[in-house]
Amino acid sequence: MKNLISISLSLLLLVICNSCVDDDYNIGEIVTPTNLTVTSEVVGQTEEMPDGDGSGMVKFTATANNAMTYKFIYGDGFEETSATGSTSHNFNKNGVNDYTVTVLASGTAGVAATATTTVRVFSDFSDPEAKELLTGGSTKTWFIAASQPGHLGVGPANGEGFDGPIYYAAAPFEKAGSPTSSCFYTDEMTFSLVNDEIVYNYNNNGQTFFNVANSADFGGDGSEDQCLEYDGSGDKNVSLSAATSGLSGEQSRGTVLNISGGGFLSYYIATSSYEILSITQNTMYVRAIPGNDPGLAWYLKLTTSQGEPEPEEFVSEYETLAWSEEFDVDGVPNPEIWNFEIGNNDGWGNEEKQYYTNENAVVNDGNLIITAKAESTNGFDYSSSRITTKDNFEFTYGRVEVRAKLPEGAGTWPAIWMLGANFEEVGWPATGEIDIIEHTGNEQNTIHGTLHYPERFGGNADGGTTVVSNVSSEFHLYTVDWSAERIWFLVDNEVYHTYENNSASPLNKDFFFILNVAMGGTFGGEIAPDFVESSMEVDYVRLYQ
DSSP: OEEEOOOEEEEEOOOOOOOSSOOOOOOOOOOOOEEEEEEEEETTOOSSOTTOSBBOEEEEEEEEETOSEEEEEOSSSOEEEESSSEEEEEOOSSEEEEEEEEEEEEOGGGOEEEEEEEEEEEEOOOOHHHHHHHHTTSEEEEEEOTTSTTSEEEEESSOTTOOSOOSEEOOTTTTTTOTTTGGGGTOEEEEEEETTEEEEEEEOTTEEEEOHHHHGGGTSOSSSOEEEEOOOOSOEEEEEEEOOSOOOTTTOOSEEEEESTTOOSSEESSOOEEEEEEEOSSEEEEEEOOTTOTTEEEEEEEESSTTOOOOOOOOOSOOSEEEEEOOOSOBSOOTTTOEEOOBOGGGGGTTBOEEEOSSSEEEETTEEEEEEEEEEETTEEEEEOEEEOTTTOOBSSEEEEEEEEOOOSTTEEEEEEEEETTHHHHOTTTTOEEEEEEEETTEEEEEEEEEEBTTBOGGGOEEEEEEOTTTTTSOEEEEEEEOSSEEEEEETTEEEEEEEOOTTSSOSSOEEEEEEEEEBHHHHOSOOTTOOEEEEEEEEEEEEO
16 A cells, blocks of 8 residues: 655755855756655555554655655665665564654755655564574674685576576686685674674775676776775664565575665675575575666675685484483483482582582483472582493494483573593593583573583683574484594584594593583573573483494
8 A cells, every 4th residue: 555655845955155266167057856755655554454564664766856866764774775766675673663764866966855754664573593693692704605606696686486696606716816806705794792683893804896886986987896995894783674575485584684874795786685595503695686776686695614615514424323322211310321420529610500419310201301400409509410421331433413402591501511531540621522512591592512622621612603493492413423533513413513633632532421401600601590490301312333
C-alpha cells in the first residue's frame, strides 16, 4: 500500500559569493531542483498491520525537477545516495517506532532541495546466531577470501532463483600483484560486540578498491576498478535485518548486514547493505546491490584467514572402533574404567570454587550426568564431580568422539579433556594437555578446543574457538583427531582448529581421559548469584584407531 507522505519541503540554496578579485570562473548555470516529492511504502502494510509485516522494510521514491542525485538520511544512523531516487531501507529497532527521514535532491554546483517526512514502522527481527558468528561473541576480523574462486563476482540481481556470480567470478589471487587492485587483499574488517550491539571497524591500510563506476568520484580516472586513497577509519554501527530479495532458504540465510555512516565491506560499490547468503565460524558469503545499478548483484567471500587457503577437508585415518564407554549401565560410573578425584586441591591450580565428591556423577538412562550444585560441601559453596581413566585406560593417537550436552549458568566450566599419563613424574605443562572441549556459561555458545605444552600453556595456550547453537539444550559431537603429524579439533564434524604435531612435542605418548564440571575460577569466571544446579550429560566416549 503506497501512501503519499505529506512533506515539509524546504529549499536550501547555496550562496555563491562574488569576491573582490577579478578572476572569472565559469561554472555553468546553477539549477536548483524544484517540486521535490517523496512517497513511501511500508512493506507488508495492511489494515490489520498498519505499520508493516515486522520486516522493518520501507521503500522510498523521491522525484524532483532538475535533480541529479538523491540522498536519503533515514534518522536511525544510516544514510544512502541514489541516482534514481528509488531505494529501500530496513529500520531495525524492534517494536513500532517513528523515524524522521530527510531527502536531499542535489542539482548542479551542489545546490540542493530538502524534504523531511516521518514514517512509522514495525520491526520484529533478530538473528542471534549470525551475531555470534560475525563477532565470535567478542571480536573477530575478516579478510577477503583471496584463495577461493569467486571471492569477488557479479551477476544479475533479479533472476528468478539466481544465487551466483555468473557474469564474472575472480580466480584465486587474481587481484594480487597489480597496483590497481592488490590493496583488495590487505583489508581488515573487524566486527565487535559492544553492549550487545555490533560495531564495525574497517582498516584499509590507506587504500580501498573502488568499482569503476565509482572510482572517478574518489580521485580515479574512471576507466577501471582502482585502488585509491580513502580514509575509512572510525567505528560504525551495524544492524541485522530481514532480507527481501526473495532468494530461497537454500540460497540465502535471509539476513541483511547493514553498516551505518556509509560503511562498506572492502570493495566499494556505493552500498552499505549486504545479504548474508551463508556464514560459519570461518567463512562468510554475501551479496549486495550497488547503489548505481540495481540490476546487478555483487558477491564477496570472506574468511578469518588472511590470504591463506581454506583448511583442507577433514578425512580421518582412524576407522576402527578400538574402545568405547557407552554409559549403558545405570548407577555409579563403571569403577573398572573411572576414578573419582575428591576435594578442591587448592582450586586445582585455577582458583576453582567447587569441592569434588563421588556423589555428583551418576549414569542414568544411557548418559553420564555430572551435576554442579550450589550447596555447602566440606567448607565450599559448590559441589560437583571429576572422573578420570588414569591407570585404567590410556592410549596414544586416534580419533576421539564425545557426544555431550553441556551445563548452563554463569560460572559453570565443563571440560572433557586428556592429560599425559606421565603427569606425576614430569608435572604440567611438560606432560601435555589436550582439551577436547571446554565451555563456560559466561560465553554460552562458544566452544574451546585447546592444547597445553611447555611453549604454549595457560593464558598463552594453543587453541581455537567456534560458535555452536544450543550447546546446553541439544547433544553435539565433539571430536579430536590425534596423530603424530597433526591434531584436529571438530564440532559436529566441522574443523575449527588444527595443530601441526612434531617429534619434540609431549603430545606423542599415552594420555588418559578426564571429565568434570568446575565452578568459577580463572576460566569459568564470575558465578551467577542465583545459580542452583546444572548438569553435563555425556552419551558416549568412543576411540577409533
